[in-house]
Amino acid sequence: MNPPKTATAEQIVIGGSEELISGSEAIAHACRLADVDVITAYPIRPYDTVMQYVSQMISDGDFDCEFIVAESEHSQFEIVKHASAVGARVFVGSSGVGWFYAFEAMAVTAGLRMPMVAMVGNRALDDPGAFGVEHNDALAVRDLGWMLVWVETPQEALDTALIAYRVAEDKRIFLPCAVSCDGAFLTHSQAIVNVPDQATVDSFLPRYDRGDKLLHPDNPITIAPQANEDWVMEIRRQSDAAMRRARGVITEAYEDFGDKFGREQEPFIERYMMEDAEIALVGMGTLALPVKVAVRKMRAEGRKVGFVRVRWFRPFPTEELQDALSDVEAVGVIDRDYGFGSSFHSGVLANELRAALYPVENQPKIVSFIAGLGGREVNTDNVIVIAGMVADAASGGMNDQDTYWIGVRE
Amino acid sequence: MSTGSVEVVYRGIFQKTLAKNICRGVVFAAKKEGKIGTAFGRYSDSPERNGIPAKQFAVVSDTHDELQEHLARYEPDNNDVTIACDDALCKGVESWAWYGLQPINKLLKKGGTLLVTSFQSPNKLINFIHRKGEPYNLALVRAAASFSGLWVYKDDHTDARLLGALAKVAPHIVGIDAICEVIKEQWKDDLKVASARKTYEATETIPVSADQGNEEVPFEFEKPGWKTMEEGLVIRGISAEQQKVEGWEGGYVPTRNPTFKKFSTRTMRPVINFDTCIKCTLCWLQCPDSCFDITPDGLYDANMEACCGCGVCEAVCPVEDCVTMVNEEAFDDNASQWEMWVKDKKGYETWMTEKISDKPPRSHGFHHVGQYAEETADEST
Ligand code: SF4
Ligand code: SF4
Numbered sequence: 149m150n151p152p153k154t155a156t157a158e159q160i161v162i163g164g165s166e167e168l169i170s171g172s173e174a175i176a177h178a179c180r181l182a183d184v185d186v187i188t189a190y191p192i193r194p195y196d197t198v199m200q201y202v203s204q205m206i207s208d209g210d211f212d213c214e215f216i217v218a219e220s221e222h223s224q225f226e227i228v229k230h231a232s233a234v235g236a237r238v239f240v241g242s243s244g245v246g247w248f249y250a251f252e253a254m255a256v257t258a259g260l261r262m263p264m265v266a267m268v269g270n271r272a273l274d275d276p277g278a279f280g281v282e283h284n285d286a287l288a289v290r291d292l293g294w295m296l297v298w299v300e301t302p303q304e305a306l307d308t309a310l311i312a313y314r315v316a317e318d319k320r321i322f323l324p325c326a327v328s329c330d331g332a333f334l335t336h337s338q339a340i341v342n343v344p345d346q347a348t349v350d351s352f353l354p355r356y357d358r359g360d361k362l363l364h365p366d367n368p369i370t371i372a373p374q375a376n377e378d379w380v381m382e383i384r385r386q387s388d389a390a391m392r393r394a395r396g397v398i399t400e401a402y403e404d405f406g407d408k409f410g411r412e413q414e415p416f417i418e419r420y421m422m423e424d425a426e427i428a429l430v431g432m433g434t435l436a437l438p439v440k441v442a443v444r445k446m447r448a449e450g451r452k453v454g455f456v457r458v459r460w461f462r463p464f465p466t467e468e469l470q471d472a473l474s475d476v477e478a479v480g481v482i483d484r485d486y487g488f489g490s491s492f493h494s495g496v497l498a499n500e501l502r503a504a505l506y507p508v509e510n511q512p513k514i515v516s517f518i519a520g521l522g523g524r525e526v527n528t529d530n531v532i533v534i535a536g537m538v539a540d541a542a543s544g545g546m547n548d549q550d551t552y553w554i555g556v557r558e
Numbered sequence: 559m560s561t562g563s564v565e566v567v568y569r570g571i572f573q574k575t576l577a578k579n580i581c582r583g584v585v586f587a588a589k590k591e592g593k594i595g596t597a598f599g600r601y602s603d604s605p606e607r608n609g610i611p612a613k614q615f616a617v618v619s620d621t622h623d624e625l626q627e628h629l630a631r632y633e634p635d636n637n638d639v640t641i642a643c644d645d646a647l648c649k650g651v652e653s654w655a656w657y658g659l660q661p662i663n664k665l666l667k668k669g670g671t672l673l674v675t676s677f678q679s680p681n682k683l684i685n686f687i688h689r690k691g692e693p694y695n696l697a698l699v700r701a702a703a704s705f706s707g708l709w710v711y712k713d714d715h716t717d718a719r720l721l722g723a724l725a726k727v728a729p730h731i732v733g734i735d736a737i738c739e740v741i742k743e744q745w746k747d748d749l750k751v752a753s754a755r756k757t758y759e760a761t762e763t764i765p766v767s768a769d770q771g772n773e774e775v776p777f778e779f780e781k782p783g784w785k786t787m788e789e790g791l792v793i794r795g796i797s798a799e800q801q802k803v804e805g806w807e808g809g810y811v812p813t814r815n816p817t818f819k820k821f822s823t824r825t826m827r828p829v830i831n832f833d834t835c836i837k838c839t840l841c842w843l844q845c846p847d848s849c850f851d852i853t854p855d856g857l858y859d860a861n862m863e864a865c866c867g868c869g870v871c872e873a874v875c876p877v878e879d880c881v882t883m884v885n886e887e888a889f890d891d892n893a894s895q896w897e898m899w900v901k902d903k904k905g906y907e908t909w910m911t912e913k914i915s916d917k918p919p920r921s922h923g924f925h926h927v928g929q930y931a932e933e934t935a936d937e938s939t
Binding site for chain 2: 259260261322361368369370371372373375376377378379381382383385386389390
């Protein structure tokens, strides 16, 4: 483990600069700046790119951490879980079925209240062997106590990874957090990123302090005992309470981040041209790019269309979405995931949103769209078609109790 | 229109098959009488731990609806009959499910019958059994704590005998003819049928009044709520700090788990001859439950809050007859042997000699090849 960090001249040169980097490299910089103690790796595309950047930084002498190449994703997650128990700040991640191979370890991480931060390079689930983005991998842990956040740009990836450490390691929370980065569109696409300097990061992110839950000979504790029905429900309720508290802690973290780094953003959702919008589109991740372009085009034609990008899926921004969407006539949810056999055969985000908007007074119509699976491009024309269908639903001209696949060959 | 419910309390693993045979026997026999029933184990006892008290139940009803009302429970709490397959269980039931010490008659309904396999006298057992506060009956089947049905242990008919006794004490649940028919069907063994009938005829019940029995308040603790339970699945280690015990200055009594006691886990306990102990520390080192308190004069006293009765101390003690495992029924309390010895060495010797010599057969703990055969051969009743 590293001694407490003091920013060196060399690091300030690396940090506090403008760099042309991909989402994966941005995440690697976040690991370096967070001075992560233990990182575990196992190759799978697109997540493996983070590992390449991290190992480059280590070999260049810019970053000092225990970098362990595990023999599988399951071990990868087990190792960091245990390292987290003994007080190490940890980083881990995977993609697609690799993420699923670690499922057992991931499921217990939340119950054990280990604040690991993971990056999911979102990827379709094999078979068929496919590398492109789908969100079903990360979404699989949505009910297990993992905080989940989706980002759009390399800058947001870096910033959100730092925020993720601050939130996950907050004593009021101690829950794992996964930062989802769309395969290819984010992991492999470069943008100019402001890489902050070490001193600013240190002022924002305190050291991980596990307090009296530290597994250490001087603090003899047992963790993860066997328990029966007389005990388990209370344990689940504790995780529930921590997840409820996460809302406030996330808000605090974004406020402080804005103050320290000068980049203000609304914590849970991004509202794009939502003032006076009659039709709203909703989605997560890099899908935002074609949607924003399409929204601008439609606005230029006088159509009152806006976009809400969901950043945090867990905790789900129920109140923010109610606030943003209760005045619109209809909402089109574009899921880059699927929920076979679910209500209306909709995507995961669409059904979650339907539940969140159920109690609002002027319920908008909600139409579910599945698009961009396996990394297929969602282009601006697709988005304009979607917005047209949502407008039809608003006027009652189209069935809103169904799900529409966009860009699929008949 | 009626429902009958039988609770079978047994020693985990060792008596699992025995308990299963009894419960299934009840359901099969009830079916012969036109009723329907179910047999199930208390799920939280599983996976069973060696010797830890565990439970199975049989519930039979005239109708499906009545039966449903009694299903899907961990512990039916209004049983017509409670069967204890080991008389040491009369001291209480401390489940691996961890909820303190439950009196053996706690889930027995008012006026129900507690049926125990024992060679003890009814009065002796009543002294162990916690006061119920309601009248009930006690019936004994003269038998040891049976291992019947466990791996290679021979069938000693304990299941059939208990079924026969059950038909006597609760004919409204199952009658003896149905029981015999089922035994014949299941085991194809006339001798076993004869055992059931013989026990049926021999079984007598004695009434136990509401205020008879052990006055001790059974050990209990309050389960923490989600706001008070430590988060992160953390269980604090028990501090090695010394407990202050009056009269033990210079000795060492470690702090122990405040909630999990082992009072009813054991069927035997060590009796220690402090006069021959050479203070070699082996029992203290090897005891799996850290039971031994170090006395002010450097001797080793097994603490009965923590002893699970495994017999390791007896096995490792290098001095012959210095540690002797004695049946749990021989003791009325959990008091310190060393304190007794310090107060009155002559008196302790008399007490110890009596305890050691009075060793009825007991199968919990394996001492020599052929032991079980010898024990069951004694059961000519
Ligand atoms: S029988 Fe002896 S070794 Fe076993 S738990 Fe009791 S005191 Fe310890
Ligand atoms: S093992 Fe026997 S001799 Fe050794 S300390 Fe224990 S009781 Fe004494």
